[in-house]
Amino acid sequence: QVQLQESGPGLVKPSETLSLTCTVSGGSISSYYWSWIRQSPGKGLEWIGYIYYSGSTSYNPSLKGRATISIDTSRNQFSLKVMSVTAADTAIYYCARTNYDFSSLVWFDPWGQGTLVTVSS
Amino acid sequence: QSVLTQPPSASGTPGQRVTISCSGSSANIGNNYVYWYQHFPGTAPKLLIYRSDQRPSGVPDRFSGSKSGTSASLAISGLRSEDEADYFCATWDDSLSGPVFGGGTKLTVL
Numbered sequence: 001q002v003q004l005q006e007s008g009p010g011l012v013k014p015s016e017t018l019s020l021t022c023t024v025s026g027g028s029i030s031s032y033y034w035s036w037i038r039q040s041p042g043k044g045l046e047w048i049g050y051i052y053y054s055g056s057t058s059y060n061p062s063l064k065g066r067a068t069i070s071i072d073t074s075r076n077q078f079s080l081k082v083m084s085v086t087a088a089d090t091a092i093y094y095c096a097r098t099n100y101d102f103s104s105l106v107w108f109d110p111w112g113q114g115t116l117v118t119v120s121s
Numbered sequence: 122q123s124v125l126t127q128p129p130s131a132s133g134t135p136g137q138r139v140t141i142s143c144s145g146s147s148a149n150i151g152n153n154y155v156y157w158y159q160h161f162p163g164t165a166p167k168l169l170i171y172r173s174d175q176r177p178s179g180v181p182d183r184f185s186g187s188k189s190g191t192s193a194s195l196a197i198s199g200l201r202s203e204d205e206a207d208y209f210c211a212t213w214d215d216s217l218s219g220p221v222f223g224g225g226t227k228l229t230v231l
Contacts, residue, residue: 105219111165111166
């Protein structure tokens with residue numbers, strides 16, 4: 001069965017770039033959408049963006065253009081970069097396979113277990 | 122503040138039936154399917170309900186979903202101690218052109 005695993009630094013300094021990678025195992029990264037979602041301490045979940053295996057992307061406007069998602073089909077990985085981070089970007093970051101269903105992309109299955117990223121000097 | 126509104130907590134005793142609500146608007150729940158996820162902190166969230174009332178294979182029929190207008194509900198019958206987890210709803214938002222989530226409900230089995 002498909003499994004996802006997030007990896008990357010757990011601590012990022014303010015104004016720097018947060019970089020995370022999601023490795024997909026047990027299945028191909030092709031023919032699906034792949035999403036990044038985060039949960040800030042004490043808050044609900046926030047969709048960051050998604051990428052199709054072909055490379056097309058869509059992002060939440062709330063990140064004001066600071067997020068970039070890329071995909072490497074040869075490595076079965078996709079990645080997230082968030083520029084100019086502040087303490088507000090401190091969160092648990094999840095990656096998830098996303099199924100296109102009736103013109104929407106809300107069917108997240110499976111998810112990674114998440115990785116905590118703290119923004120602090 | 123989450124786009125979808127859920128009660129922060131819910132509780133019940135073993136065997137009881139518990140319902141968790143999720144409220145939105147015509148731009149999201151009113152016009153789209155609702156999805157429910159179960160989350161044990163520190164683990165990967167799990168899809169519980171898709172298309173408002175459908176269960177993926179492997180999800181017990183004790184879990185059921187429904188939707189009416191701009192609100193949706195997750196019902197858990199025959200409550201068990203292992204159901205103690207966080208539950209959150211999600212749907213597509215036509216204004217955002219992206220998914221939105223509820224704030225999550227922490228279910229406690231007394």
